[in-house]
Amino acid sequence: MSARAPQGVLELAADVRARRTNAVAAAEQALARLEKSRGALNAVLAVDRDGALARARELDRRSASGTDVGPLAGVPFALKANMCLAGVEANCASRVLAGYKPPYTATFVQRLLDAGANPIAITNMDEFAMGSSGENSAYGTTKNPWDLARTPGGSSSGSAALVAAGVVPFALGSDTGGSVRQPAALSNLAGYKPTYGRISRYGLIAFASSLDQVSPFARSVADVELVTRTMCGHDERDTTSLPEPAFDAAPDADSLRGLRIGVPDEYFPATLDAAVRARTEEALAVLERAGAQLVRVSLPHSEHAIATYYVVATAEASSNLARYDGVRYGPRAAGDGSLQSMYAATRAQGFGDEVKRRILLGTYVLSSGYYDAWYRRALKVRTLLLRDFERAFERCDIVAGPTSPTAAFKLGEKSDDPVAMYLSDVLTVPASLAGLPALSLPCGFVADGASRLPIGLQLIGPARADARVLALGRHYQKLTAFHGELAPLAHEVAA
Amino acid sequence: MSTTPATVGSAATAPDPARWKGWIPVIGLEVHCQLKTRTKLFCGCEYRFGAEPNTLTCAVCTAQPGALPVLNREALALAVRAGLALGAEIAPWSKFDRKNYFYCDLPKGYQISQFDRPYCKGGGITLANGHRIRLTRIHLEEDAGKAIHDRGAQTLVDLNRASVPLIESVTEADVRSPEEAHEYLDRLKEILQYAGASDCDMEKGSLRVDVNVSVHRPGEPWRKRVELKNLNSFRNVSAAIEHELARQIAIYESNDPSQQVVQETRLFDAQAGVTRSMRGKEEAHDYRYFPEPDLLPIEIDAAFLAEQRAALGELPEAKRARFQSELGLSEYDAGVLTSSPALSRWFEECARLCGSPKDAANWIQNEILRGLSAEQRPASAIAELRVTPAGLAELIGLAHKGTLNVPGARQVLRAMLETGKGAAALVQELGLEQVSDTGALEQWCREALVGKDKVIADVKAGKEKAIGALVGPVMKASKGKANPQVVTEILLRLVKELP
Ligand SMILES: [Zn+2]
Numbered sequence: 003m004s005a006r007a008p009q010g011v012l013e014l015a016a017d018v019r020a021r022r023t024n025a026v027a028a029a030e031q032a033l034a035r036l037e038k039s040r041g042a043l044n045a046v047l048a049v050d051r052d053g054a055l056a057r058a059r060e061l062d063r064r065s066a067s068g069t070d071v072g073p074l075a076g077v078p079f080a081l082k083a084n085m086c087l088a089g090v091e092a093n094c095a096s097r098v099l100a101g102y103k104p105p106y107t108a109t110f111v112q113r114l115l116d117a118g119a120n121p122i123a124i125t126n127m128d129e130f131a132m133g134s135s136g137e138n139s140a141y142g143t144t145k146n147p148w149d150l151a152r153t154p155g156g157s158s159s160g161s162a163a164l165v166a167a168g169v170v171p172f173a174l175g176s177d178t179g180g181s182v183r184q185p186a187a188l189s190n191l192a193g194y195k196p197t198y199g200r201i202s203r204y205g206l207i208a209f210a211s212s213l214d215q216v217s218p219f220a221r222s223v224a225d226v227e228l229v230t231r232t233m234c235g236h237d238e239r240d241t242t243s244l245p246e247p248a249f250d251a252a253p254d255a256d257s258l259r260g261l262r263i264g265v266p267d268e269y270f271p272a273t274l275d276a277a278v279r280a281r282t283e284e285a286l287a288v289l290e291r292a293g294a295q296l297v298r299v300s301l302p303h304s305e306h307a308i309a310t311y312y313v314v315a316t317a318e319a320s321s322n323l324a325r326y327d328g329v330r331y332g333p334r335a336a337g338d339g340s341l342q343s344m345y346a347a348t349r350a351q352g353f354g355d356e357v358k359r360r361i362l363l364g365t366y367v368l369s370s371g372y373y374d375a376w377y378r379r380a381l382k383v384r385t386l387l388l389r390d391f392e393r394a395f396e397r398c399d400i401v402a403g404p405t406s407p408t409a410a411f412k413l414g415e416k417s418d419d420p421v422a423m424y425l426s427d428v429l430t431v432p433a434s435l436a437g438l439p440a441l442s443l444p445c446g447f448v449a450d451g452a453s454r455l456p457i458g459l460q461l462i463g464p465a466r467a468d469a470r471v472l473a474l475g476r477h478y479q480k481l482t483a484f485h486g487e488l489a490p491l492a493h494e495v496a497a
Numbered sequence: 498m499s500t501t502p503a504t505v506g507s508a509a510t511a512p513d514p515a516r517w518k519g520w521i522p523v524i525g526l527e528v529h530c531q532l533k534t535r536t537k538l539f540c541g542c543e544y545r546f547g548a549e550p551n552t553l554t555c556a557v558c559t560a561q562p563g564a565l566p567v568l569n570r571e572a573l574a575l576a577v578r579a580g581l582a583l584g585a586e587i588a589p590w591s592k593f594d595r596k597n598y599f600y601c602d603l604p605k606g607y608q609i610s611q612f613d614r615p616y617c618k619g620g621g622i623t624l625a626n627g628h629r630i631r632l633t634r635i636h637l638e639e640d641a642g643k644a645i646h647d648r649g650a651q652t653l654v655d656l657n658r659a660s661v662p663l664i665e666s667v668t669e670a671d672v673r674s675p676e677e678a679h680e681y682l683d684r685l686k687e688i689l690q691y692a693g694a695s696d697c698d699m700e701k702g703s704l705r706v707d708v709n710v711s712v713h714r715p716g717e718p719w720r721k722r723v724e725l726k727n728l729n730s731f732r733n734v735s736a737a738i739e740h741e742l743a744r745q746i747a748i749y750e751s752n753d754p755s756q757q758v759v760q761e762t763r764l765f766d767a768q769a770g771v772t773r774s775m776r777g778k779e780e781a782h783d784y785r786y787f788p789e790p791d792l793l794p795i796e797i798d799a800a801f802l803a804e805q806r807a808a809l810g811e812l813p814e815a816k817r818a819r820f821q822s823e824l825g826l827s828e829y830d831a832g833v834l835t836s837s838p839a840l841s842r843w844f845e846e847c848a849r850l851c852g853s854p855k856d857a858a859n860w861i862q863n864e865i866l867r868g869l870s871a872e873q874r875p876a877s878a879i880a881e882l883r884v885t886p887a888g889l890a891e892l893i894g895l896a897h898k899g900t901l902n903v904p905g906a907r908q909v910l911r912a913m914l915e916t917g918k919g920a921a922a923l924v925q926e927l928g929l930e931q932v933s934d935t936g937a938l939e940q941w942c943r944e945a946l947v948g949k950d951k952v953i954a955d956v957k958a959g960k961e962k963a964i965g966a967l968v969g970p971v972m973k974a975s976k977g978k979a980n981p982q983v984v985t986e987i988l989l990r991l992v993k994e995l996p
Binding site: 102210238320321324345377 | 559562563564599600601652654791
């Protein structure tokens with residue numbers, strides 16, 4: 003790696019704290035790399051250059067006066083466009099929220115700011131986090147730094163692409179059904195969805211409230227762990243946040259002896275991409291050699307997970323997105339002068355096709371006469387999925403399997419087939435419905451023509467066992483080097 | 498006006514077959530009351546009626562994207578107290594649901610309410626005639642903002658009221674007449690005021706009533722139900738029911754197939770005294786209720802319940818009983834003086850200080866409440882007067898000691914109300930101290946007897962009442978300061994002393 007190769011979160015923060023570099027230099031470098039990659043990636047919707055530089059100068063001033071500037075001192079990062087930083091446009095990649103600047107800052111963003119981290123940009127995404135490829139943005143598609151013809155995954159497409167391109171050491175996404183784990187897998191990153199409630203949702207613009215979790219991307223598991231621990235802990239503004247404070251990181255282990263890793267049959271279906279199967283099995287072999295015991299487990303209701311997810315998530319979304327009515331914020335269409343037609347015109351013009359599809363689906367499953375057959379039944383299946391995991395965790399400590407059924411697919415390949423697109427979440431959705439902590443981390447590559455595409459391993463833990471999942475991820479990264487490999491574009495951007 | 502003791506004075510009428518032409522009214526009431534919390538149900542904003550529009554708002558109650566509701570524990574406490582005061586059962590586990598509909602005063606596009614698991618079930622109010630109006634349920638929910646339509650072509654939206662806590666109490670269809678509806682509302686208001694749960698001030702919108710009205714023939718099923726809205730006083734509630742019953746019965750009696758009672762919502766036009774159909778304005782709503790994922794279920798444990806029960810204090814029924822048994826008031830007086838918590842507190846304080854509950858009750862009713870009523874102010878406004886319970890007690894004491902006669906005391910009270918000065922000071926200032934100096938009085942009495950031989954003869958013949966003709970001139974001579982009773986006694990004594 004050249005001297006200018008991108009640094010990780012821990013490394014950069016240590017340098018800023020030791021004053022080997024400073025926050026202004028870190029911010030300027032990130033802003034420069036952002037501009038250099040901007041045309042190729044389309045990963046960014048808004049850049050807060052002035053704010054970022056002002057915060058960096060202030061941090062350097064405090065550092066010079068001997069103040070402790072925090073564990074994330076001077077580390078630049080990016081926010082997904084569904085996250086609130088006061089005064090910075092958060093439009094959810096939707097026309098309906100064009101120009102919307104939140105009047106307040108999200109709790110998790112504030113905690114990162116307090117720890118010294120420096121937000122520089124707002125990233126592109128699937129509109130309202132509805133999508134698995136980034137193609138549902140109203141502001142153009144984001145490209146994968148490993149192959150610009152392919153998707154970086156979604157819905158947190160821009161955040162994944164920025165970290166994979168070495169622009170920022172970490173970025174935030176939101177994971178509702180896999181929106182961070184799947185792009186992490188497709189972009190050679192660590193992406194971590196904590197236990198539901200670990201991180202306050204106050205200031206995360208809702209897609210599906212009972213599933214949404216703020217989730218960070220970084221190149222190493224140690225980095226996502228630090229960022230997660232900085233953001234988590236109870237928040238009185240979100241009563242669904244877990245009551246306890248931040249969890250402690252588990253210490254490094256010498257071996258994995260005594261650890262039982264459950265391998266669910268259902269996560270290795272016949273249709274699984276051969277390379278994905280091979281890399282996952284290799285990763286499991288690495289863990290076994292390190293002392294872990296592999297046990298077969300079964301999650302029999304997994305086959306219903308996608309259907310259940312698309313009922314629960316769309317039901318909540320149909321209600322969560324009702325507020326985009328043109329009355330208080332966002333562009334307002336005139337209609338014929340009546341309130342009803344203003345609503346209809348504003349929403350018809352403001353929302354993209356996928357968002358409309360999901361609002362209609364969600365409205366349908368909650369409608370009188372259909373509620374019992376769809377929504378109520380989905381809640382029951384959700385409980386059964388949770389039971390599956392509880393039973394599996396009686397026999398193992400962590401469940402492991404692939405994150406995405408395929409490596410990064412070509413842009414446009416699935417955009418006309420919503421169901422095929424929905425199936426790219428088939429392996430991530432169960433942990434979302436069960437509210438469990440789940441990590442995706444790099445476990446190898448597959449060659450496809452001239453491209454070398456990353457593949458991700460998924461580790462799922464019992465509720466609140468965040469420290470256990472992350473410790474296993476760190477251990478795996480001590481034994482492997484995949485996560486150190488950079489996308490071709492990252493080399494160009496760093497040059 | 499709550500100075501009239503509707504709860505005691507207006508005995509409810511049982512259904513009268515002649516009055517309704519053999520039809521039996523079936524009436525249910527849905528009452529929304531604003532809880533008297535410092536802050537809104539799901540955010541930290543205060544609420545004040547009449548504040549500058551959109552000044553009492555924040556990210557949460559204007560539904561900024563990403564903002565989340567947080568339950569106000571004080572609202573839950575008051576809601577629970579309301580339930581306990583109404584004898585209802587508080588559910589140990591309940592939950593919030595979203596009620597989805599679009600309107601410009603509803604910022605989130607849904608109202609956070611309670612659907613199938615309300616926090617409170619059962620309870621009720623027994624009317625003076627012994628008839629019990631049962632409550633089906635009470636639930637906790639947030640208010641909407643206000644859409645203002647009377648500013649030309651534009652509709653303006655004020656979100657100050659958005660997310661203010663409400664309890665909605667729903668009765669069974671137990672109410673049998675407009676009078677019972679009125680009495681039920683008086684009692685409900687009184688109980689919620691005593692519980693400290695709500696101001697129940699209809700003029701400020703902190704109490705709103707919707708009514709369901711239908712009729713049936715004895716032994717037959719209930720006919721079509723009509724919902725009445727736009728009822729801005731208890732008087733209008735009973736008037737609207739009266740008119741709606743008459744309208745429905747007239748249609749059924751007419752046997753004219755072109756006339757039908759349809760299940761609908763009607764607005765009451767108080768001026769015209771009629772109900773009018775809202776047809777076409779309200780579509781059939783499918784509110785798509787589902788559990789609110791942003792809030793945890795409401796769990797109420799025994800300790801919280803005990804705390805609220807302890808905070809409840811004495812409810813009006815118990816207070817009325819105690820005023821009769823301990824303070825010796827009549828049922829009527831006890832009813833009047835408990836008609837508002839402020840009034841009952843005022844009375845009890847005054848009675849304690851002057852040591853004579855009956856005098857306090859008389860003075861408050863005959864002088865103070867009558868005055869408030871004449872000014873169209875509620876009895877609870879007694880707390881805002883310039884006279885304090887201690888001030889009235891002092892006045893009552895002076896009247897007792899004979900320092901003041903009754904007309905003089907009334908005059909002092911009027912001055913106290915105007916100036917806020919103390920009774921003793923005003924007696925001095927107005928020169929109203931009664932003359933009980935028998936020397937001066939005897940002199941005036943002797944002068945009055947001069948030449949009044951006829952009166953003297955009558956009195957001597959046993960007609961003592963005849964002396965009354967001489968009291969007036971003595972009073973006049975004393976410029977009204979003489980104590981008429983003392984004057985009478987002196988005159989009689991002097992007559993008897995005469996040869
Ligand atoms: Zn507020």
